Amino acid sequence: MLFNSYEFIFIFLPITFIVYFYLLSQRLILGAKIFLVIASLFFYGYWNFNYVPLILLSIFVNYSVGLSLVNHEKIKVNSKTILIFGILFNVGLLGYFKYTDFLLENFNGIFGSNIPLPHIILPLGISFFTFTQIAFLVDAYRREAKEYSLVNYMLFVTYFPHLLAGPILHHKEMMPQFASKYNWVKNYRNIALGLFIFSIGLFKKVVIADTFAVWANAGFDTATTLNLIEAWATSLSYTFQLYFDFSGYTDMAIGISLMFNIKLPINFNSPYKALSIQDFWRRWHMTLSRFLRDYIYIPLGGNRKGEFRTYTNLLATFLIGGLWHGAGWTFIVWGALHGVALAIHRFWQRLGFKLNKILAWFITFNFINITWIFFRAKDFESAIKLLGSMFSLDNVVLSEKLLTKFKFLREIGINGEKMFIDIGAKNSEIFIWICIAFILVLGFKNSMTYLNSSFKANYTYMFYMIILSVIPLYYIVYLQNRVSEFLYFDF
Numbered sequence: 316m317l318f319n320s321y322e323f324i325f326i327f328l329p330i331t332f333i334v335y336f337y338l339l340s341q342r343l344i345l346g347a348k349i350f351l352v353i354a355s356l357f358f359y360g361y362w363n364f365n366y367v368p369l370i371l372l373s374i375f376v377n378y379s380v381g382l383s384l385v386n387h388e389k390i391k392v393n394s395k396t397i398l399i400f401g402i403l404f405n406v407g408l409l410g411y412f413k414y415t416d417f418l419l420e421n422f423n424g425i426f427g428s429n430i431p432l433p434h435i436i437l438p439l440g441i442s443f444f445t446f447t448q449i450a451f452l453v454d455a456y457r458r459e460a461k462e463y464s465l466v467n468y469m470l471f472v473t474y475f476p477h478l479l480a481g482p483i484l485h486h487k488e489m490m491p492q493f494a495s496k497y498n499w500v501k502n503y504r505n506i507a508l509g510l511f512i513f514s515i516g517l518f519k520k521v522v523i524a525d526t527f528a529v530w531a532n533a534g535f536d537t538a539t540t541l542n543l544i545e546a547w548a549t550s551l552s553y554t555f556q557l558y559f560d561f562s563g564y565t566d567m568a569i570g571i572s573l574m575f576n577i578k579l580p581i582n583f584n585s586p587y588k589a590l591s592i593q594d595f596w597r598r599w600h601m602t603l604s605r606f607l608r609d610y611i612y613i614p615l616g617g618n619r620k621g622e623f624r625t626y627t628n629l630l631a632t633f634l635i636g637g638l639w640h641g642a643g644w645t646f647i648v649w650g651a652l653h654g655v656a657l658a659i660h661r662f663w664q665r666l667g668f669k670l671n672k673i674l675a676w677f678i679t680f681n682f683i684n685i686t687w688i689f690f691r692a693k694d695f696e697s698a699i700k701l702l703g704s705m706f707s708l709d710n711v712v713l714s715e716k717l718l719t720k721f722k723f724l725r726e727i728g729i730n731g732e733k734m735f736i737d738i739g740a741k742n743s744e745i746f747i748w749i750c751i752a753f754i755l756v757l758g759f760k761n762s763m764t765y766l767n768s769s770f771k772a773n774y775t776y777m778f779y780m781i782i783l784s785v786i787p788l789y790y791i792v793y794l795q796n797r798v799s800e801f802l803y804f805d806f
Contacts, residue, residue, distance in 0.1 A: 316358050316361040316362065317798060317799075317800065317801070318516075318517070318520075318564065318567045318568070318571070318801075319517060319520050319521055319567075319787070319791060319798060319799075320791070320798050321788075321791055321792055321798075322361075323358075324788070324791075327354075327357075327358065328571065331351070331354045331475075332574060332575070334350055334354075335347050335350060335351055335354075335575065336500075336501050338350055339499040339500070340500070344499065345466065347499075348466050348467065348470050348493065349466055351470060351474070351475075352466065352469045352470050352473055354475065355470075355473035355474055355475035355478060356370075356371075356473055358475040358478070359439070359440070359473065359475070359478055359479070362439060363436075363439075366438045366439060369408075369412075369438050369441075370438070370440075370444060370472075370473070373405070373408060373444065373445070373448065373472075374448075374468065374469055374472050374473070376401075376404055377401060377404075377405070377448040377451065377452065377468075377472075378462070378465055378468045378469075380397060380398075380400065380401035380404070380452055381401075381451060381452055381455045381461075381462060381468070382462075382463070383397045384397050384398060384401075384452065384455040384456050385455055385461045385462075385463070394456055395456070397456075398452055398453065398456045401449075401452040402449060402452065402453075405445050405448060405449050405452075406445075406449075408441075408445065409441060409442065409445045411435070412435055412436075412437055412438055412441055413437055413441065413442070413642050414638075414642045415432075415433060415435055416432045416433065416434060416435065416642065417642035417643060419432055419433075420432060437805070439479050439804055440478050440479040440480065440804075442639055442640075442806055443477070443478070443479070443480060443481050443483060444472055444473075444478065446483050446603075446606055446639070447471075447472060447483050447484050448472060449610065450483065450484075450485055450486075450606060450609075450610060451471075451485075451486045453610055454485065454486060454487065459487060460485070460486040460487045462486060462490070467490055467493070470493060471484070471486055471489055471490055474489070474572075474577075475571075476567075476568040476569075476571045476572040476575075476577075476579065477568055477572070477579055479801075479804060480561070480564050480565075480568075480801055480803040480804060480806075481565070481568075481582060481600070481602055481603070481803070482565065482568070482579055482580050482581075482582040482601075482602040483602040483603055483605075483606050484579070484580070484602070485580075488580065489577070492576070492577050492578065493577065497576075498575075498576035498577065499576075502576050503772070504770070504771075504772065505573050505574060505576055506573075506574050507770075507772035507776070508570075508573055508765060508766070508770050508772075509569075509570040509571060509572070509573035509574035510570065510574065510780060511570070511765065511770075511776055511779070511780045511783075512566050512567075512569055512570035512573065512762055512765060512766075513566065513567050513570030513571055513574075514570075514779075514780045514783035514784040515563075515566050515570075515762045515783055516562070516563040516564065516565070516566025516567035516568075516569075516570060516762070517563070517567060517783065517784060517787045517788075518563075518783040518784075518786065518787050519559040519560075519562060519563030519566065520559065520560055520563035520564065520567070520787070520801070521786075521787035521790050521791060522786055522787050522790065523555070523559040523563075523748075523751075523752065523755075524555075524556050524557075524558075524559035524560035524563055525556075525560075525790075525799055526748060527552040527553070527555045527556035527559070527748065527752070528552075528556050528560075528799065530548065530549065530552040530745060531549060531552040531553035531556050531691070533549075534546070534548070534549025534550075534552065534553075534701070535549060535553065535691055535692060535693070535697070535701070536693070540704075541701065541704045542704065543704060543705065543706075543707060545704070546701055546704035546705040547705055548745050548749070549701065550684055550685070550687065550688055550701065550705060551684060551749055551752075552745070552749075553687055553688075553691045554683070554684045554687050555748075555749070555752040555756075556802070557687060557690075557691075557802055558586070558587060558752075558756065559752075560801055560802045560803075561583075561600070561801070561802060561803050562582075562583045562762075563801075564801045564803065565582040565583055566762050566763075569581070569582075569763070569766070573766075578766070580601070580602055581601060581763045581766070582600060582601050582602050583598065583599065583600070583601065583761065583763065584597070584598040584601065584761055584763065585598060585756065585760075585761045586598035586599035587680060587683070587756040587757065588676070588756070588757060589676070589679050589680075589683075590670075590672055590675040590676050590679060591660055591675060591679055592653065592656040592657055592660050592679060592682065592683075593657060593660050593661075594679070595679060595683060596653075596657070603636070603639075607632050607633075607635070607636050608632075611631075611632045611635055612628055612629070612632040615628040615631060615632065616628055622665075625661070626658040626661070626662075629654050629657045629658050629661070630651065630654035630655065630658065631654075632654065633650040633651065633653045633654030633657065634647060634650045634651055634654060635650070636650050636653070637649050637650020637651065637653075638650065639806070640690070640806045641805070641806055643694075644694075644695055645689045645690065645692055645694065645695055645698060646689070646690065648689045648695065648698075649686055649687075649689040649690045652686045652689070653686065656682060685702070685705075688701055688702060
């Protein structure tokens, strides 16, 4: 089920909210938790019920491993052995569903074999609920988390606002909230703030991200050749589509959860304002960055074992981060590029150099924009082809109107014809949308600032919420093609 579907907005969410708080009002705390687990499993299985047994298997095994870690003295098994088993189970499950085709395809290519690919369907959210549970097992091993109740653990994993695309949660930051009696009654400020943040996320996804999606998909998937300006328009379209799609999902998840009096961790902090690649990863998908740092980079040795080892750990961490996003060489290249960039940034800092802020932003943003091409392209060759168009001066094309005003441009070899035909856009339309996107990501405060502000439900916020809700709802109800999946569902 999608947050941006009318089934979710008009049926699932209201019913779940009403029944959950009714059970809490009757002091049926366990019943309310069980209901929320069942509702979350229904939410997860709505798209394909075949996914439900898989997530239940994952939950039961991880709960048993976590319980064994808490009581390892009683069962007389070394805790490290239990942890290794739990991690191998999770990695094996993720590897089977996500990487089997990739590994077999490369095996066939290297050894000339012809093993048929099983084309296993990737279960929704498997990367997220797998990393969430690995974090729980490691925390249990470190004595930082424990859970004796199966219902509580199931609620922690399946809680529907975060289940399909994060944020990646820690047990110790979630379960105390469900246990707090202050969260068992409706909080009208939280409801108003949650609806407001949800409406911001809905607008981001339906109106902005899905608009850019048309041009990004055309440029990456259907266009045979792109001139220089079309290539840049394509890359920027995907850069902004991904930002507004994923940050929109996160806003909606945080807003929905807030209505239930549960605060999810912030996942975005205006990442396109970053002045360095390190700053970017402190702002983009913050819970993934936290996971990579705490459960991969630091256990590998972090920066404690010399400079060379630090650079190696950075590269290894982001290669794993790239593979986590997808089974393909383009994701590995994307992760490697970010790992190398972080190593270069660290070396630059050690030399004591500093860049002008505008130049630092320009370099950082363009590096991110360029590397997103490997993230999106269907294969390595397509990525290189688009990059070639972006940096080739042999395919500069401008409009006839512009060339009429500046005749010298034609004399230096610039052709005149209609632009953006291959990506299905009008000149003014795509330029306006790109300008609007830059203004929004650079000039406006992050929506998460409302969580820590003295928000008060008033007519002004109500007016903004109505505007932010009515426009996307119009698209959802009357333009069915605008109900689309979130990009991170594929990861």
